[in-house]
Structures are given as structure tokens and as C-alpha cells.
Amino acid sequence: MASFRTALSNLAALAVSGVAHNYDVDATPDTLSRAQLPALLVLPGETQDDTLFPARGECFRALAFSNGAKVVSYHVTHLLLVGPVSAGRGSRSALPHLADLIDAYFTALGANPTLSGALLEPARVNVEPGTFTHGGVVYHGCAFRHLWVVQV
Numbered sequence: 686m687a688s689f690r691t692a693l694s695n696l697a698a699l700a701v702s703g704v705a706h707n708y709d710v711d712a713t714p715d716t717l718s719r720a721q722l723p724a725l726l727v728l729p730g731e732t733q734d735d736t737l738f739p740a741r742g743e744c745f746r747a748l749a750f751s752n753g754a755k756v757v758s759y760h761v762t763h764l765l766l767v768g769p770v771s772a773g774r775g776s777r778s779a780l781p782h783l784a785d786l787i788d789a790y791f792t793a794l795g796a797n798p799t800l801s802g803a804l805l806e807p808a809r810v811n812v813e814p815g816t817f818t819h820g821g822v823v824y825h826g827c828a829f830r831h832l833w834v835v836q837v
Contacts (some may be wrong), residue, residue, distance in 0.1 A: 687803035689729075689835055691758060695726045695800035696763060696831070702789040703782075704765070716820035717766065722758040723786055727817070728762040754836050758804055761831045765790065766824040770816055783814060787827055805834045 697709035708714065717724055747835040765786060768779035791810075798807035811830040816823050 687835060689757070691728060692759075692803035692833060692835055693727055693761065694799050695797075695803045696761065697725075698798070699725075699763075699793050699797065701725065701786070701793045705784050705787070714820075716822070719768075722766045722824075723765060725762045726766070728764055729759070737769075754805065754835050757837050759831075759833045759835060761833060763829040763831060764817060764826060765829065766817060766819060766826040768825055770823045770825060783825055783827060787812065787814065790827075790829065793810070803835065805836045808833055 693710055697707050697712075699707060701707065704723050704725055706721050708727065710727050710729060713728075714721070734825050754807065763784075767783045767786065794808065799800070799805075809832040813828040813830060815826070815828070817826045817828065818824070
């Protein structure tokens with residue numbers, strides 16, 4: 686039985702080939718320098734209204750059974766930021782790199798789908814490539830929207 690915090694830390698420890706930095710919730714910088722990119726940010730506080738295809742009624746759902754496992758469902762965003770959109774012509778080179786990083790992300794997650802046993806079942810992930818703002822800067826990137834089931 687693992688905690689939500691353990692699952693968050695294990696997600697931040699996911700080693701994705703080609704990603705320079707993977708930040709845990711307590712270490713996310715307010716702004717990113719080019720040297721810190723590409724970066725993955727663990728964002729447990731993102732709302733479903735921020736998603737491209739919102740799933741209502743699934744956030745922090747508790748299912749408790751007297752004789753069964755007690756579980757909680759969590760939505761967590763793992764935000765991949767590749768490069769600033771404002772980089773001009775060079776920003777287009779971020780798009781092929783983004784595709785490679787998405788593949789690398791799922792290779793890493795596929796090798797550890799329960800985040801070292803922190804999740805009761807493998808993570809379910811929606812993939813949303815696009816542009817995302819962090820620290821006042823718009824980046825090419827991808828939001829990996831996780832749905833986790835954690836036993837409590």
C-alpha cells in the first residue's frame with residue numbers, strides 16, 4: 686500500500702531518455718531556462734477543465750468496500766515542455782523532437798507502469814500534445830494526463 690505522495694515522487698523519478706530534468710511537485714521551478722529543457726513537471730493540482738477532453742466526475746473518487754480493497758482515483762498531469770514557441774524558426778525543430786520524446790516517455794512508463802508498485806493498477810494516460818504556458822512563457826510540449834488508482 687503506497688501513498689499518493691510516493692506515487693508523485695516515483696513519477697518524478699521516471700527516467701525518460703532525452704529529458705534533461707524531471708521535477709517533483711516540491712521542486713518545480715517557477716521559470717525554466719533553455720538549459721533545463723526538455724523538462725517534465727509533475728502537476729497534481731491541474732483541473733480537468735485544463736484538458737482538451739475533460740472527464741467529469743473522476744477526480745479524487747474514493748471507492749471503499751468493507752471486505753475489499755479501499756482505493757482512491759487521482760488525476761495527475763505530467764507536463765513535458767520541449768522548447769519555447771517564441772524561438773522563431775528554430776521552434777519548428779521542437780516538433781520532431783517532441784514526437785521522439787513522447788515515444789521515449791511511453792518506453793519508460795511501459796517499463797514501470799505501476800510506478801514501482803505505488804499504483805494498484807497500471808496508469809491510464811491521455812496524450813495531449815500542444816502549446817503550454819509555464820512561468821509566462823509558451824512552450825511546445827505535451828500533457829500526459831494520468832488516471833491513477835491507489836490503494837489506501
